[in-house]
Amino acid sequence: MTPKPLENLLESYRAHLSTTRPDEKAPKIHVDEIASKVAVFYERMRSIIDYQEEHLLRKNFIGRTLRRRLLLKDLNLNKNIAEPLIKEIIRAGRLPNDTVSESKIGEVQAIIDNFLALTAALRQIRDPREEETYDWLIKVTVNAIEENLFPPVKDTMLSEFMFWTVREKLSISGLELTENEINLQLFMGIQKALLRVDQDQLTYRLLKFMYPDWNSLNAGNLEQIVRELPAIQVQLRKHLSHPASRYFFKLCNYFNTVFYLIGDMLDRGLSYEDLKTLFENDQALEQEIETAYSGRFAKQRSKLHRIALFSILSILLSKIVVAIAIEIPIDKYITHNFSLVNLVLNILIPGFLMLIIILSIKMPSENNFAVVLKEVKAICGFNGGKSYVIKAPKKKNLFTRTFIQLLYMTIFAACFYYLYLALVAIKFSMANIVIFAFFVSLVAATGVKIHNRSKEISMEQKKPKFSLFLIDIFAMPFITVGKWGLTALSRLNILVIIFNLIIELPFQVFIEFVENFRAFIKSQKDSLH
Template sequence: MQELTPSTQRLINRYQEWSRSLQPKEEVSTISVDEVASRVASFYEKIRGVIDWREEHLLRKTAIERILKRRLFLKKNLNKDENIAEPFIHELIRGGHFPNETIPESKIAETQKVIDKYVFSLENSPAPKKEKAKMYLYDWLFGVAACEIEEILSLSLKENALIDFMMEVMKEGIRIKERAGMPSINENEADTQLYIAVQRALFKLDEPTITYHLLRRWYPDWTNLPHPALNEISSNIYQIWKKIENALKHPLSEKFYAVCERYDTPYLILGDIVAQNPSAAYENLKNPDALESKIKEAYGLRLKKVRQKMSRAAVYSTLSIFLTKVLIAIAIEVPFDKYVTQQFDYMTSALSVIAPPILMFFLVLSIHPPSKHNEDLVIMEVMKIAYGKEKKDIYGIKPSPRRGLILNLFMGVFYLASFVVSYGLIVWGLQKLHFSVLSVVIFLLFVSMISFAGVKIRQRAKELVVEKEKDTFFNSLIDLFSLPIIQVGRWLSNQWTKYNAVAVIFNSLLDMPFQLFVEFLEQWRFFLKEKKEKIH
């Protein structure tokens, strides 16, 4: 029998608290919606999931934000006395984002309190110099509000426990190496960067969710702010926003993330083992042989889930790209080729539509599972975390060296040359296939976005990889010509998320009429039930 580290014991205790929180509570009234209306709404949300594709773990939060903003926008004024929380939660349950008859009715008041808090902060924020700043603040605030509402409706006790555990263990080994001429980083900044990196590595959390966690960390009373504190925060909201943005874009943030991303797998596996049976976790973990068996089992299950996620991501992203490409072809490319250039060709049009999804398919197909050696490394790392060891691992954080003006200029010119060559070859190939100028431009946009999406999916596929990857000359050559395309794809994807034309059509023309129909359907079915009850 081995003795567990104090950190591991605290993790087990918190998982046991999480397990107890899942037990059904007696005589608690829960929120219920009509099952037929729910099936209709859930089908609509699945269609939206294809059109406005997001990574799986962000789907619910994205839906909360979208529905919240729509319901607030439709109000003539943001009146604190107006209760939008109840219909808002009903819509979330009907859409399949939360299970029916599981959320206590008391959560309605809690959710309304959160909405009121963020509305108050927006209304009482100082007038900005630029009018657009208020609009950006609105987006930022209610992106964070969506995260807090998700936390209220589905507590993240287990996830928060694992984040704190990994941060506690990793903090002991973090060593920041200073470079001459580079600004130093104090302990609080280092802790913040580690906290951000752990969240990104473990659960791939996005900026609004991390922002919410930072606000809770910096303001311990954030979830229940007294009025004077809320007033003060509202007055300084732009400075708080700026402080968080600086933390998220810190020069060392990527260095911290790289370290945490490499070593997150053992923490995920240990968390899975404890979560399987928190009450028996002490006994299971103290026996090294039993622990090794549990590690192999948990590793196999997580590997299976990763493959399922990759398949789902590939299908949804490919479908989203395909549908959008078809719509663009029908609305823009075909009319342009027919009536402007008068060079319409069925084969060229078909190729421009099917080539992007095929590219995505092959990118996903090229993903390889981790090696057997990787599993052995995971077993060893989990053992080290659970039992500890006399010699602690050291994780070096080293700032990138500063390059001189001439070297920077040379690197910039070389990068620009690779950019021109990469896109030049594609353009040359498309011209040989008789693509029109507009079709070439649209094709390049889609190839760039698909390349970036493919890289993200490949990164997700490596979430269990602990072993260090080997750099080869061939990989370096591929990087040289693919990085410019991926960088452009990253920028385009960020813009696409903001301005997805198909999603805008859904939001502005279909969302509200459809929700009115679903609410009418639900009320009609309740009416029929009442009439039936009177027949006796």
């Protein structure tokens, strides 16, 4: 018997296939091909220094473009925002040329007008947090525009399928949660683990859940909504930072591989009848899942290689820049303790350590597929179904918590103290030591991130090893510092700031000039009969 969530998925898939396709005769948005090639090249260069998931790169591009267009509007240089914004997205290769209907201009402009109306009402009530709220509204608007131009149809089908599959068989112990809290935390866990959304995207999707008509507010309730914004933000932050969220994420992150493979089956574009038959046939399903798993395994390995290469290059290049900008001037002109050997070691050791960590990371073994296949069959109604369990550990008493914290702080201090002694022994200066410790911490945290990414399609339950436990004990202080460092650096990526402030605005002005100039030349040529 086909489980109810799977039936709903198939019905959603059938509805999607029968959805009326866009009118091919409707006028489409066109951009100049030459200007587009230049813009695409720029975006590829930029993605090297700002490496992220494709959907996050796309969202961030829309955000930068919208902020720039709003600035030009404030300077009375261009009142129209939606059309040039969409054209920039097409020029950058984020949307195909000559396929986006001109009707999208009105839809996107309506979203922007909604934002402008909210910010105008915000200024009128003179809220002391106006700047913070303005920035929050921009982020919400960016996500609204992205979902309008890139409708997450498959993501919605897949996330709803995962939600109801897990929710129907979910049991929770050790946590006191209301039904609404369970639904919200499961929703957020799926968004983060399956769809890899960031905090801004998750905030927007939660906001839509609370205010389904957010993008079409009317003038009558604008002031009320604006006055409620602080309370809305507090409520959203409360849900996002809920103590139970990590347990839901862990559960969803473990089972996401199963739903990724179901999503890969949807991507094949089969007819509703063929897909339904596939889910009902044990042997055919197994063969299809094996094909999908092989493709995703190869894609994951390729992605890991790219991340690993970028991480090594990023560490080396960043270390060289820091050495030239900070270490050498301090050692030469302040402490007068410059050593070329120490400088070379300070540059090479973090990169070498990153290489060792990456080489130690392994993709899932051959046994993993059997585990994955069993789980896929379970959600499709074979093997007697599946149950999902969240079990929070019992809260430790005050004495135990205090003892563990003191022990960790002792290990933390000891790790950095003995590292300091080792570096002093080889004549490292204080500047060398601080920067070396910081970069080693960045390497440790980055290594953990890459290791976690390598387990994205892994469902094997490996036995813990005592040797790995010991390594974790003494690595955690560095990982903790590195995690903080990665968060800080993600906000202060100097190269990204340079691109945003110095390069991007004049570059986009130049691209528009090229497009307009080519249009002028073409019109002049066409006028010659």
